[in-house]
Amino acid sequence: MEKRITPITHKDFERCADLWNMKKQRALAERFYSDLQSGNRLTWVCEQNGALLGEISLVLDMNDP
Secondary structure, X not given: OOOEEEEEOHXXXXXXXXXXXXXXXXXXXXXXXXHHHHXXXXXXXXXXXXXXXXXXXXXXXXXXX
C-alpha cells in the first residue's frame, strides 16, 4: 500500500505516542502539545496501512536569537 503524509493538529497529538515515549519524555510532550495548540508547530505524519512510520515538525519560533 502507498504511504501518505498528512498534517496533524493538537487533537491528533496522542497518535505520536506510537513513535516515541511521551511518558518518559513528558516535558517534550507538553511543549510539543502546547506548540501544536498555539500554531507555533506544524506537524505531519507519514503512515502506511494505518501505521505511523514517522513524523516531522516545523517550529516557527524557538525563542532563539
